[in-house]
Amino acid sequence: MSTPVSSTGTGTADVTAAAALALGDDALILSHRLGEWAGHAPVLEEELALANIALDLLGQARVLLSMAGDEDELAYLREERAFRNLQLVEQPNGDFAHTIARQLYFSLYQHLLHTELAAGDGPFAPLAAKAVKETAYHRDHAEQWTLRLGDGTEESRRRMRAALDSLWKYTGELFQPVEGLELDTAALEAAWLAALGDVLERAGLALPEGPRTGAWAAGAGRQGLHTEPFGRMIAEMQHLHRSHPGASW
């Protein structure tokens, strides 16, 4: 599949499509990961919450990918190297604490991002204005669970801390500039760190240590470089479409 970005448009249309692809891939891939919890969540109520969040994200992905091209073609016919999602969102679910840590890192970021995009007048403002309500709920969900796991039992605290530590190296990538998005990434990162620090303090946890950026950290998903589990994930996601190309359902 060739690159979906129109080569005939002006520069603005191209960068908007590129940014839509990056944000759309984040939502699509995280939605798929959360969908994997269906039937496996610790309790029925939590299963519903995770499915709810996954559905919100899939809705966002559909809007964004449609801005970049044909949503089905983009989701099902691109190779791994053509996906532009953050490496954070493709990380496997792990245990429940792992999923919550990933949700916490990402939904905090997404909520701040949508708030800023909604306040502007760029091409993503209408989507962000709608999505910011959803993302506020995702953020609240992740925060609530971080508090309960961090301030729960010895075991839940140990697992929450391990999850936060192991995903920490993927968070530097959140604040790399995205072409086509007019963002003050430094301010975004400062707000993210402050909000995260606040939640973790209330949960009796500390901010993880260790690098988030640079040679010892991960994060080139926006350039199409992905971690090993991602290939298996999209193989499963795309299997049917690739077996029956062109079918409609």
Add this chain to the structure above:
Amino acid sequence: MTQNWPLWEVFVRSRRGLSHTHAGSLHAPDAEMALRNARDLYTRRGEGVSIWVVPSTQIVASSPDERDPFFEPSADKPYRHPTFYEIPEGVRHL
């Protein structure tokens, strides 16, 4: 896990509804999570609704065994029903 999670009763008032109606029950570790779960389960996130959650243990129900002494309508005691008054004209909201 569910064994440790108490049962909560959920009452929902819809956006145009006048009163809270019992919608169902759910398991949650505490009141905050019960509210959030109730939102997912019973309101489909429609805006402008009000939710009450109550621990099931806090609800005292009337006993089915005592139904008769509790509820039997005293139809043979018509003097208990205020149906013998004529409402004066001009009285409103009665």
